[in-house]
Amino acid sequence: MLNRVIEQYLCAFVHNKPSSWSKFLIWAEWSYNTSRHLASGASPYEITYGKNPFNIPQHITGTSKNDPVDNILSNREASFAELKKKLLKAREVMKQFADSKQREINFKSGDWVMVKLRHHR
Numbered sequence: 001m002l003n004r005v006i007e008q009y010l011c012a013f014v015h016n017k018p019s020s021w022s023k024f025l026i027w028a029e030w031s032y033n034t035s036r037h038l039a040s041g042a043s044p045y046e047i048t049y050g051k052n053p054f055n056i057p058q059h060i061t062g063t064s065k066n067d068p069v070d071n072i073l074s075n076r077e078a079s080f081a082e083l084k085k086k087l088l089k090a091r092e093v094m095k096q097f098a099d100s101k102q103r104e105i106n107f108k109s110g111d112w113v114m115v116k117l118r119h120h121r
Helices: 001-014 018-036 046-051 067-100
Strands: none
Touching: 001 018, 001 067, 018 046, 018 067
C-alpha cells in the first residue's frame, strides 16, 4: 500500500517532467510519513517511533548569511508549495472518483435487505 501512495504522490508532482521524479522522492516520503491518517489518527512516523515527527521550519528568503544555503532553502520552499498544490489536486480527483461510485440509500426500520457475505469478484 505504501508504494502505491508514494507512486501517486510522485505522479501528481512530476507528471510534467517524469524524468525528475528522483529529486522529489524524499519529499514525498516525508509528506507521507508526517501526514495523519484517518484510521489510526496518527502519522506513520508517530506509530513507528512513538513520538511526533520532526518538522522542517519554514525558511524566510534572505535570512541566511550564506547565499547557496539561501538558494537551496528557497528552492525547497518552492518545491513544498508545488507539492502541496499537486497533492491537494490529486486528493480532489481521487475523492471525486470514489464519490462517483457511491449512492445514497436510506433504509427504514423493518425494511428487508439482502446481505452478501462473499467478496465481489
